[in-house]
Amino acid sequence: MPRRLRRGVLPGFSLTLGITASYLGIVVLFPLAVLGLNASTAGAGGLLAVVTTPRALAAFRLTFGASLLAALVNAAFGLAVAWVLARYSFPGKRLVDALFDLPFALPTAVAGIALTALYGPDGWIGRHFAAHDIHIAYAPAGIVIALVFVGLPFVVRTVQPVLEDVDPALEEAAAVLGAGPGRTFRRVLLPAIAPALATGTALAFARAVGEYGSIVFISGNMPMRTEIVPLLIVTKLEQYDYAGATALAAAMLAISFAMLLGLNLLQARARRARC
Amino acid sequence: MAPRSFSRRAVGESTPARLVLVGTALAFLALFVALPVAAVFVQAFDHGVAAYFAAIREPDALAAIRLTLLTAAIAVPLNTVFGVAAAWLMSRYDFPGRNLLVTLVDLPFSVSPVISGLIFILVFGAQGVLGGVLTQLGVKVVFAVPGIVLATTFVTFPFVAREVLPLMESQGSAPEEAALTLGASGWRTFFKVTLPRIRSGLLYGVVLCNARAMGEFGAVSVVSGHIRGETNAASSRGDSLQRISLHSGLRGRLAADAASAGDAGGASSVRRSGRASMSVVVDGLCRRFQRGGPPAVGNVSFSAPDGAITTLLGPSGSGKTTVLRIVAGLEVPDAGSVCVDGRDCTRVPVRERRVGFVFQGYALFPHMSVRENVAFGLEARRVARGETRRRVDELLSLVQLGEFGDRRPSQLSGGQQQRIAFARALATEPRVLLLDEPFGALDARVRVELREWLLRLHEKTHLTTLLVTHDQDEAPEVSQHVVVMHEGRVQQAGAPQELYDRPATPFVASFLGGASALQGRVEGGRAAVAGLHLAVPAGARDGDSFRVFVRPRDVRIAPTTGPSRATNGLVERLLRIGGMARLDVRLPSGEAVAVEVSQIELERLDVHEGEQVNVDLAAAKVFLEDYEI
Numbered sequence: 001m002p003r004r005l006r007r008g009v010l011p012g013f014s015l016t017l018g019i020t021a022s023y024l025g026i027v028v029l030f031p032l033a034v035l036g037l038n039a040s041t042a043g044a045g046g047l048l049a050v051v052t053t054p055r056a057l058a059a060f061r062l063t064f065g066a067s068l069l070a071a072l073v074n075a076a077f078g079l080a081v082a083w084v085l086a087r088y089s090f091p092g093k094r095l096v097d098a099l100f101d102l103p104f105a106l107p108t109a110v111a112g113i114a115l116t117a118l119y120g121p122d123g124w125i126g127r128h129f130a131a132h133d134i135h136i137a138y139a140p141a142g143i144v145i146a147l148v149f150v151g152l153p154f155v156v157r158t159v160q161p162v163l164e165d166v167d168p169a170l171e172e173a174a175a176v177l178g179a180g181p182g183r184t185f186r187r188v189l190l191p192a193i194a195p196a197l198a199t200g201t202a203l204a205f206a207r208a209v210g211e212y213g214s215i216v217f218i219s220g221n222m223p224m225r226t227e228i229v230p231l232l233i234v235t236k237l238e239q240y241d242y243a244g245a246t247a248l249a250a251a252m253l254a255i256s257f258a259m260l261l262g263l264n265l266l267q268a269r270a271r272r273a274r275c
Numbered sequence: 276m277a278p279r280s281f282s283r284r285a286v287g288e289s290t291p292a293r294l295v296l297v298g299t300a301l302a303f304l305a306l307f308v309a310l311p312v313a314a315v316f317v318q319a320f321d322h323g324v325a326a327y328f329a330a331i332r333e334p335d336a337l338a339a340i341r342l343t344l345l346t347a348a349i350a351v352p353l354n355t356v357f358g359v360a361a362a363w364l365m366s367r368y369d370f371p372g373r374n375l376l377v378t379l380v381d382l383p384f385s386v387s388p389v390i391s392g393l394i395f396i397l398v399f400g401a402q403g404v405l406g407g408v409l410t411q412l413g414v415k416v417v418f419a420v421p422g423i424v425l426a427t428t429f430v431t432f433p434f435v436a437r438e439v440l441p442l443m444e445s446q447g448s449a450p451e452e453a454a455l456t457l458g459a460s461g462w463r464t465f466f467k468v469t470l471p472r473i474r475s476g477l478l479y480g481v482v483l484c485n486a487r488a489m490g491e492f493g494a495v496s497v498v499s500g501h502i503r504g505e506t507n508a509a510s511s512r513g514d515s516l517q518r519i520s521l522h523s524g525l526r527g528r529l530a531a532d533a534a535s536a537g538d539a540g541g542a543s544s545v546r547r548s549g550r551a552s553m554s555v556v557v558d559g560l561c562r563r564f565q566r567g568g569p570p571a572v573g574n575v576s577f578s579a580p581d582g583a584i585t586t587l588l589g590p591s592g593s594g595k596t597t598v599l600r601i602v603a604g605l606e607v608p609d610a611g612s613v614c615v616d617g618r619d620c621t622r623v624p625v626r627e628r629r630v631g632f633v634f635q636g637y638a639l640f641p642h643m644s645v646r647e648n649v650a651f652g653l654e655a656r657r658v659a660r661g662e663t664r665r666r667v668d669e670l671l672s673l674v675q676l677g678e679f680g681d682r683r684p685s686q687l688s689g690g691q692q693q694r695i696a697f698a699r700a701l702a703t704e705p706r707v708l709l710l711d712e713p714f715g716a717l718d719a720r721v722r723v724e725l726r727e728w729l730l731r732l733h734e735k736t737h738l739t740t741l742l743v744t745h746d747q748d749e750a751p752e753v754s755q756h757v758v759v760m761h762e763g764r765v766q767q768a769g770a771p772q773e774l775y776d777r778p779a780t781p782f783v784a785s786f787l788g789g790a791s792a793l794q795g796r797v798e799g800g801r802a803a804v805a806g807l808h809l810a811v812p813a814g815a816r817d818g819d820s821f822r823v824f825v826r827p828r829d830v831r832i833a834p835t836t837g838p839s840r841a842t843n844g845l846v847e848r849l850l851r852i853g854g855m856a857r858l859d860v861r862l863p864s865g866e867a868v869a870v871e872v873s874q875i876e877l878e879r880l881d882v883h884e885g886e887q888v889n890v891d892l893a894a895a896k897v898f899l900e901d902y903e904i
Contacts (some may be wrong), residue, residue: 011455011461011464012363012367012465013364013367013368015360015610015881016361016363017364018358019356019357019360019361019880020360020364020376023353023360023361024357024361024376024379024380027425027428027429027432028379028382028383028429028432028688029379030398031391031394031395031397031398031429032382032394034394034397034398034403034404035390035393035394035397036757038397038784048496057339060630062479065322072786075631077300077303078302080296080299080300081300081303081304083296083300084296084297084299084300085300088293088296090297096300096301096304099304099309100304100308100310101483101486102312103308104483104486104487105313106315110315111311113315113318114311114314114315115311117311117314117318118314119309123314124310124314125306125310131450145307147309148307149307149308152307152308158441161441165445167636167638169634169635169636169638169641170638172605172625172632172634172638173627173632173634173638173640173699174640174651174655175518175602175604175605175626176604176605176625176628176630176631176700177630177651177652177655177702177703178626178627178629178655178697178703179626179651179652179655180626180655181288181289181657187640187643187651188640191640191642191643192642203381203384203437205385206381206384206385206613207384207385209385210384210385210386210387210388210390211387212387212388212389213388220573229387230387230388230389230390231389233387233389233390233393234389236860242397242402243846244398245393246393248550249389249390249393252387252390253382253386253390256382256385256386257378257382259385260381260382260385261374261375261378262377264377264378264381265374265375268373268374268439
């Protein structure tokens with residue numbers, strides 16, 4: 001007997017499960033299985049050998065480190081943006097609100113070119129940094145900036161509706177009881193939006209890990225310094241090293257999957273504790 | 276009730292804090308979004324507009340655009356169907372492996388397009404798993420249109436599901452269940468109930484999915500902003516409709532009366548304030564929520580006696596809750612003052628007012644235990660830990676919920692939550708207790724119990740209390756001082772019996788005791804109504820129109836013709852409620868009068884539905900109108 005089979009009275013379980021499972025199977029699971037199978041032909045030793053070369057390790061470190069940093073930047077600023085959009089009204093708010101969807105829509109290659117033009121040594125912004133010998137484009141900082149760009153809407157768009165939904169009476173109750181703005185935020189508002197903030201940050205992180213188009217342009221792609229894992233995979237493909245590319249891809253997939261699953265489980269537990 | 280966006284907010288960040296936050300958000304937007312996009316356009320039009328359009332019209336560019344559109348046209352519908360099915364599955368059913376499924380749906384977000392491309396090469400490429408079969412069939416997938424479509428589908432896979440899922444989760448399945456009980460089929464329920472409810476999220480998901488598939492910007496900025504705007508508009512429209520329907524009946528009839536009677540209450544409360552010591556004195560409060568709109572509160576003055584319960588009574592939309600919120604400091608008045616214990620605290624911030632406020636929906640912090648809720652105010656005032664624990668125990672036993680300290684509010688019944696809300700409000704030892712419809716959300720029996728409990732609690736604490744209610748039966752039961760409000764003004768203030776016996780305005784007369792209203796005209800110094808002649812107030816001239824208010828219990832009926840102040844009426848309906856009987860009697864003028872008599876009296880009169888009776892309105896209260904009908 002399964003753990004908790006709550007099928008309820010609503011119809012459509014078989015249908016939706018059928019659609020979901022078969023579509024998921026065709027588009028996601030089957031291809032992933034093939035990848036896994038291909039990777040496993042190399043054997044654990046072979047896999048490990050490819051993944052632990054210094055160049056691959058550096059790429060992994062950069063990919064996940066920069067993604068984490070970008071996700072944290074997005075968490076902090078995305079929360080501020082969601083806060084402003086949900087709670088204040090100011091002229092042009094609708095336009096600002098719409099602009100935050102832009103990174104979803106702009107082809108990432110275009111974003112990469114634009115950011116490079118902006119933060120490059122000759123760019124509108126990069127010029128001023130270059131004058132002090134600080135390089136943003138063609139350096140890890142540029143990668144973080146590109147990743148902040150592509151992950152930006154996730155935090156904003158997950159936190160904003162939750163923040164709008166928080167009962168204003170809760171805040172008022174806290175104020176009547178004598179709590180200051182800081183305490184009200186920490187004890188009343190943050191717990192309410194924490195799950196959404198975590199989801200948004202996780203999605204931004206996941207998106208950053210998978211980003212390729214924009215980074216190719218801004219990173220400069222120097223091995224050991226500014227080379228991300230997807231780029232390393234492309235390099236291997238261009239050298240017809242399919243086994244190596246597959247091993248790297250499988251490793252990356254496994255890490256992404258484990259992190260996403262962990263986060264979803266954490267959220268499910270939080271949800272269950274709540275009710 | 277008050278719109279949040281209005282500039283005068285008593286709760287929330289200070290203006291400098293707001294400016295810093297807005298500035299941060301805008302700076303962030305400029306650095307990471309606006310400037311890069313500006314750079315794109317500057318480069319695109321670097322060689323002039325003509326060069327730009329020439330580039331677009333190149334055959335290569337046209338083919339690329341066509342391919343992009345085709346890809347989106349295939350990938351988006353597929354992902355939409357999948358997204359809705361997956362969201363329904365994951366929000367409506369709990370089954371083993373649900374979390375795994377959610378994760379798998381998210382996975383394409385984090386998979387680099389490079390990896391997805393590699394995967395499809397591994398599957399469909401010449402050396403791939405299906406490559407052999409496909410080559411034999413002469414189908415080319417990789418490095419051809421199908422490959423692009425597949426890769427795009429993979430990358431845009433989660434958008435619709437991710438947008439619709441939280442919406443479905445937050446909406447719950449009650450409407451779907453209702454549709455099923457009404458006999459709707461599964462598909463009918465989906466198209467008529469589910470789909471309209473998720474429309475905004477679905478549209479947004481499709482737009483995002485499409486945008487990611489095409490890399491198109493214009494559509495998303497215009498359409499997504501628009502969709503969200505529409506949903507906002509719909510919800511706020513629903514809200515105000517509800518509000519209007521609640522009091523439109525009263526407003527229409529009595530709009531003019533309120534204007535004439537506005538100051539009556541203020542004068543009588545000033546008279547009263549001389550007698551007892553007053554701990555809350557409200558003077559000339561005004562509050563408007565919309566510039567140029569009608570005032571929610573217009574020149575409200577009254578005082579609440581020390582150590583007693585004072586009731587603010589009025590229909591929905593009469594401004595009573597706004598007055599309560601101004602006293603608490605949750606609203607800033609446009610004019611007027613609030614004094615507590617003789618000190619003007621109109622400008623004192625809410626945190627420092629030392630008031631206890633019990634919210635209409637309780638507003639318990641859902642993520643905190645009962646103990647943490649009650650302790651919140653003490654911790655905010657930095658009371659020592661041991662002292663806090665002692666006070667919380669004391670309060671929990673005072674509200675008889677000592678054993679529930681570790682539960683979450685959602686695990687308690689409505690009545691228990693209400694008592695926790697009281698305990699939390701009392702914890703900080705407030706000078707005034709403010710109750711906003713404290714029993715509104717409870718069922719009738721619990722309401723009666725809690726009312727008695729409140730009275731006992733008040734006997735122990737003798738805390739000056741202001742209670743807001745729309746229930747005219749509740750007011751006399753819990754308090755000896757009632758302030759009747761209507762359309763933002765005080766109509767009358769005084770002891771319940773005084774209001775009942777000597778209503779100062781037509782509104783009070785009709786609101787208390789459910790009186791029937793009859794129209795009439797002054798003739799020969801007497802009020803003529805429905806064939807009756809009643810005494811009129813001094814100053815009435817012939818031809819003045821007036822209204823008579825008569826309560827069901829004050830109407831006498833008799834089976835025979837007799838007294839001079841009576842006339843005939845037809846008993847249209849007879850309802851027996853407990854020991855009482857209620858009759859609707861239609862007068863010859865066409866107006867109806869409600870009559871209430873005891874069952875014993877009814878037996879004695881021997882009156883039945885469809886019979887004529889004599890109606891005696893001797894106890895009617897006459898109000899002159901100062902306007903033409």
